[in-house]
Amino acid sequence: SQTIHQWPATLVQPVGSPLSLECTVEGTSNPNLYWYRQAAGRGLQLLFYSVGIGQISSEVPQNLSASRPQDRQFILSSKKLLLSDSGFYLCAWSVMAVGTQDTEAFFGQGTRLTVV
């Protein structure tokens, strides 16, 4: 069965410090991978998605970047955190196929980031 791991669960970082959040998927190959951010009480904002190693699409210009060094590994980074980067960060994966009808996305448990 497929599983998705995301860590850490919570993180408190000072403004200006770097960030690295890691997400790994097991039990599937060549997945679509996503990073979402959710502000308190708000919707899910798609930050980045990836359809393959080294292929990253950015949805929103911001202080963050993403990388996919391996097929089932997705990393969210920042060189210098801002207060506005605080939020609940969720990694997700879905089946990767052009034109597929399979729509389910599977989420990790999230990282609650507080920038102070």
Add this chain to the structure above:
Amino acid sequence: GQSLEQPSEVTAVEGAIVQINCTYQTSGFYGLSWYQQHDGGAPTFLSYNALDGLEETGRFSSFLSRSDSYGYLLLQELQMKDSASYFCAVRDPDSGGYQKVTFGTGTKLQVIP
């Protein structure tokens, strides 16, 4: 670009029926999904509509009208544990044909006794 609009909050009584609406505007469209998210948790998949009509899964049903770019989630026999946020989502293609999942603004459902 894509946009999916939902009411921000809905309150309903335990045992009643509630409908959560979603209108969408996307450059491409394969289908509409619904997710549930409890406070502090991750979203979990509820249902998917690719074609017009109603899909039923237990107490939950989902409806889609492609011509109206509209769908809804219907929750019957509401239970207190149904209190959560509900998101509609579309799986729409990018310029390369690969699909990304974009979520709506979310509806916070509060079930009261």
